[in-house]
Amino acid sequence: MNSPVYYELIKMDKHTGARLGKLHTPHGVIDTPCFMAVGTQATVKAMTPRDLSEVGAGIVLANTYHLFLRPGHELVREAGGLHEFSQWHGPMLTDSGGFQVFSLAAMNKIREDGVEFNSHIDGRKLFFTPEYVMEIEQALGADIAMAFDECAPADCDKNYAVAAMNRTHRWAERCKNSHTRPDQALFGIVQGGMFGDLRIESAKTLAAMDFPGYGIGGLSVGEPKPVMYEMLEALMPYLPTDRPHYLMGVGSPDCLVEGAIRGIDMFDCVLQTRSARNGLALTFDGKRMLRNAEFAHDFSPIEEDCDCYACRNFTRAYIRHLIKAGEILAAELITMHNLRFTYRLMEKIREAIREDRLMNLRNELMLRGTFN
Amino acid sequence: MNSPVYYELIKMDKHTGARLGKLHTPHGVIDTPCFMAVGTQATVKAMTPRDLSEVGAGIVLANTYHLFLRPGHELVREAGGLHEFSQWHGPMLTDSGGFQVFSLAAMNKIREDGVEFNSHIDGRKLFFTPEYVMEIEQALGADIAMAFDECAPADCDKNYAVAAMNRTHRWAERCKNSHTRPDQALFGIVQGGMFGDLRIESAKTLAAMDFPGYGIGGLSVGEPKPVMYEMLEALMPYLPTDRPHYLMGVGSPDCLVEGAIRGIDMFDCVLQTRSARNGLALTFDGKRMLRNAEFAHDFSPIEEDCDCYACRNFTRAYIRHLIKAGEILAAELITMHNLRFTYRLMEKIREAIREDRLMNLRNELMLRGTFN
Numbered sequence: 001m002n003s004p005v006y007y008e009l010i011k012m013d014k015h016t017g018a019r020l021g022k023l024h025t026p027h028g029v030i031d032t033p034c035f036m037a038v039g040t041q042a043t044v045k046a047m048t049p050r051d052l053s054e055v056g057a058g059i060v061l062a063n064t065y066h067l068f069l070r071p072g073h074e075l076v077r078e079a080g081g082l083h084e085f086s087q088w089h090g091p092m093l094t095d096s097g098g099f100q101v102f103s104l105a106a107m108n109k110i111r112e113d114g115v116e117f118n119s120h121i122d123g124r125k126l127f128f129t130p131e132y133v134m135e136i137e138q139a140l141g142a143d144i145a146m147a148f149d150e151c152a153p154a155d156c157d158k159n160y161a162v163a164a165m166n167r168t169h170r171w172a173e174r175c176k177n178s179h180t181r182p183d184q185a186l187f188g189i190v191q192g193g194m195f196g197d198l199r200i201e202s203a204k205t206l207a208a209m210d211f212p213g214y215g216i217g218g219l220s221v222g223e224p225k226p227v228m229y230e231m232l233e234a235l236m237p238y239l240p241t242d243r244p245h246y247l248m249g250v251g252s253p254d255c256l257v258e259g260a261i262r263g264i265d266m267f268d269c270v271l272q273t274r275s276a277r278n279g280l281a282l283t284f285d286g287k288r289m290l291r292n293a294e295f296a297h298d299f300s301p302i303e304e305d306c307d308c309y310a311c312r313n314f315t316r317a318y319i320r321h322l323i324k325a326g327e328i329l330a331a332e333l334i335t336m337h338n339l340r341f342t343y344r345l346m347e348k349i350r351e352a353i354r355e356d357r358l359m360n361l362r363n364e365l366m367l368r369g370t371f372n
Numbered sequence: 373m374n375s376p377v378y379y380e381l382i383k384m385d386k387h388t389g390a391r392l393g394k395l396h397t398p399h400g401v402i403d404t405p406c407f408m409a410v411g412t413q414a415t416v417k418a419m420t421p422r423d424l425s426e427v428g429a430g431i432v433l434a435n436t437y438h439l440f441l442r443p444g445h446e447l448v449r450e451a452g453g454l455h456e457f458s459q460w461h462g463p464m465l466t467d468s469g470g471f472q473v474f475s476l477a478a479m480n481k482i483r484e485d486g487v488e489f490n491s492h493i494d495g496r497k498l499f500f501t502p503e504y505v506m507e508i509e510q511a512l513g514a515d516i517a518m519a520f521d522e523c524a525p526a527d528c529d530k531n532y533a534v535a536a537m538n539r540t541h542r543w544a545e546r547c548k549n550s551h552t553r554p555d556q557a558l559f560g561i562v563q564g565g566m567f568g569d570l571r572i573e574s575a576k577t578l579a580a581m582d583f584p585g586y587g588i589g590g591l592s593v594g595e596p597k598p599v600m601y602e603m604l605e606a607l608m609p610y611l612p613t614d615r616p617h618y619l620m621g622v623g624s625p626d627c628l629v630e631g632a633i634r635g636i637d638m639f640d641c642v643l644q645t646r647s648a649r650n651g652l653a654l655t656f657d658g659k660r661m662l663r664n665a666e667f668a669h670d671f672s673p674i675e676e677d678c679d680c681y682a683c684r685n686f687t688r689a690y691i692r693h694l695i696k697a698g699e700i701l702a703a704e705l706i707t708m709h710n711l712r713f714t715y716r717l718m719e720k721i722r723e724a725i726r727e728d729r730l731m732n733l734r735n736e737l738m739l740r741g742t743f744n
Binding site for chain 2: 041042043045046047048049050066070071075078079085086087296297299309313314315317318320321322324325327328329331332333
């Protein structure tokens, strides 16, 4: 296989399934396990690209569904692609819109050839086929495109999960056949609902298709976390070890550690940026709702030893004031911090894998309250 | 007079009343005529202090009324003052809340001792006296505090304007008597409605009180611009030439030039930052409503020769997309640009005064469309 994106395994943790590696892409090399900041509409909310670089962002995700609706993939192509349009010159990944078509669109009707849906913005009737999604993702021009999949609900029955999985496999094949862009890698997506045997079947089927990387979709869609971990444990042995493993839409601090333990190399999540806009800061001592009165006279930084711009300069009291006053700067500062916190957590995870003590790190963080 | 803030006159324009000077303050020296960015709630909306430095901000204004209501001046004092709280380490000025009490508060009742009003946030009944406002402004700790004044409506009759002016003078005296902070200067405020003779009387009365600087209040409150210019022309000869002259709340591109021509040294205005949040960019070729469809495929920067971060990196098409998508980054980028535009305009004004060609600059800008 000759791919513009490939995974370099550096070492395995001795006591868990965790892997230390490097993800090579046309726009740079990323240490894994890695966290991808979410830039849904070709911007990580409230962040300039230079702020994003400063907090340590490596690879950034953008959403195909949103960008297709607005401003349209043709415009992004005309602008020279997502990197040029958004001025993020590091690696990028686009999801396929599969998840959004099922979760955001006003209506959706699944057929063998694709999905009919209504735009959540203006109600327009639209139709995604695997081939059309490939055209869109190639126009967007991220380093990594994801195959178009059917994301089944967490509580669907097995018959439904089987049908969705099989369709996802057929669509993956169609994506592969229509994807031609040589400087972009296409990753397949494992589905199978909350059924371990289906997850295994899906992993095997996709592994046989020889994708340069694998997403694991349809998890963290409402099921309890132990069920998600169980699914990961079932399927991970069947994914090629020389390819990156990407757990889609997952990225709370505990899940980053638990995912890494089970062999995940890539994560993405809106928690960091969305919670920032609600005044919630993530720290190694747990979450802090900075809006709360307890911080009114607190002149310490969000997190004592954090090196982000927000923590180097501003107090909790000031940031609380900004939140209460409805100031945009609150979102900017807390987003910077939450992302910086997450990249520091990923550094700790990688260091722990390097030193074969990831389970110890997990226990330390749990005791410290990082997962609260 | 021994003041921590003083004005150094460098030269007068040969053909107009314009002055080139320097404003010396405890937190630095500012070239004048200068524009003050408005940081109502101890933040210039959507800007980090470092972004603000980068665009060339010198002195920043904060609003006493807003900060008194939230987070409260005691908290700001406890934080070490506005500079420490907001991390803006350049010069700062606080207005007195006079204008806001009359324009924003839910109710106001003027008495000789002060103004009763209701908070626009929670309806609390509050009372400002000149002495109390001095206490608040000294707690906030800006380099320059403004006296508490009564801002009469643009359409008030002469009897009302006389009464408001005389009360403003008595309050100015009371402010002066109660202001004690040695590292803060107290500026008086000229009132007098839209009556040239009152404006002259007010300027003379305040000049006799020997303030280290003078605000001109109650203009740009709804009257036509020629009326404002007429008032300035009437009163300016009566303000001491060795003190800074500050035209309060005024700062559209045409007014910056016209004010400078009439001897104004300091301006402030929310136009730059507020219009940015509405997608309106200021350029030397006039205003650009970046939301408009004409910019959808426009891959040029907001302003071709502008050196701000937004113009160095992003296209109108991208910024339009951000506006349409409701992204915070739009406000950040356009605010940066609008402030940078304004500081560049002030540089041009100062350069023109230095070279005795301010009227030529005015005519060039008018022909170019800068004032459209």
